[in-house]
Amino acid sequence: MPKGKDTALMSWKEVPFGCYILEPGNSVKFKTGDWRSFRPVLDKEKCIKCGQCYIMCPEPAYEQDEEGYYIVNLTYCKGCGICASVCPKGAITMVIEEV
Amino acid sequence: MGKRIAKEVSIAVAEAVKQCRVDVIAAYPITPQTHIVEHLSELVANGELDAEYITVESEHSAISACLGSVATGARTFTSTSAQGLALMHEILFITSALRLPVVMVVANRALSAPISIWNDHADIMAQRDVGWIQTFAENGQEAVDLVYHAFRVAEDRRVMFPAIVNIDGFTLSHMIEPIELPDQEQVDQYLPPFKPRYKLDPRKPISIGPVGIPEIYTEAKKAQDEAFKNAYRVIIKAWDEFEKIFGRRYRPVETYRMEDAEVALLIMGSLAETAMTAVDRMREAGKKVGLVRIRLWRPFPLRDFVRAVKGVKMLAVVDRALSPGATGGPVAVEVRSALYQVPGRPRVVSFIAGLGGRDVTVEDFEEMADKAYFYLKKKPKESYEMIGVKE
Structure with a gap:
């Protein structure tokens, strides 16, 4: 088993001042999709493209496609289910992730 | 040099804070600290001090407002006592770890229960490990002098840690003592304008206060501790410099x-x-x-x-x-x-x-x-x- 310090991301001497993030927008490097235990699945038959899922997604992991549907990016979706909860048409179902 | 005048220590402390040209004060009144922030609010209201005075609903909010204010590069002051300091507790750790040099005067008071508004050091001893620079004043003159010193050290780019000046509640805060307030020019000479290493600025966005996963937390705390220990030399030098300008000598x-x-x-x-x-x-x-x-x-x-x-x-x-x-x-x-x-x-x-x-x-x-x-x-x-x- 590796020692604890072998798991460290960097030397303490390299830690940025106050642990600040000096590079704006770098959270995209942090792939939060593997936190997910439930995945949102969209039923395009029911979807009215209102964009509530896009607005309410805390990540934000929803993007609009060429047809105007809002599609979740599973690289970042944590599976919180807010999109399914706010969808006025019940078009989003949370489906368990099979590991 | 300024004149030696009999003043209530709290009032003198507030005058010293004014001379430090603070930009923001956020505080909640609590005995025996009240006279300090009360006088500061008068100075702001009278137009004698060009600062934002944020009235808040609790000490937790006061220190949170101070933290945010310093993060934007504003020189910031607060003051509290006892239960108020206890209510600030969780934010005190954050202020130091984020290297935000708030300066606070604590008029030391006993913690309840039984309810006591009177002096002891229970309040500050409960904050031993918050990572702030902490000094204790013996008399009114020292209380005032430690305020100038606190700003100078805390905001030094080699330091960037918040600082608490402790003054005994009532036995110092409410005493009338002969105190010499220096000339403004001397204070300006001692305390340069606050130029933080980083600040919150929409033209140059940064993030302050992200999560520290197990793979970084220990290294972050080690970096904080080393920086804090290194503050010692700056603290001493700032007292040397103080002696040169004001003629009074202080040692740790x-x-x-x-x-x-x-x-x-x-x-x-x-x-x-x-x-x-x-x-x-x-x-x-x-x-x-x-x-x-x-x-x-x-x-x-x-x-x-x-x-x-x-x-x-x-x-x-x-x-x-x-x-x-x-x-x-x-x-x-x-x-x-x-x-x-x-x-x-x-x-x-x-x-x-x-x-x-x-x-x-x-x-x-x-x-x-x-x-x-x-x-x-x-x-x-x-x-x-x-x-x-x-x-």
């Missing part, structure tokens, strides 16, 4: 009649003046008693302290706070630990005195020094002892 540890002392009293804060009288009396009676006063509590001035007590046989530490079930008062525990590795170290006896506004008299100090002599011959039964308790 002060000694009084310590030459050839066998027994030394050790104390922080305003009670040292009473202890000095006790030392004088005992010296007249032929007892070799001296006094050590710690001014800089965090970062702890280990070497200065060890040097100050060299040759002493028994150190009587007088704590103004109780740590129930511990092996001594908070200062005594610190000092015992500091001395453990020192060859020929003095023995340490821990006294708890002056809780919740109980007077500690010259006679009490004489009693403690006599007990210290006695304990040289006979080991104390308990690891700490409360002084001035009615049986």
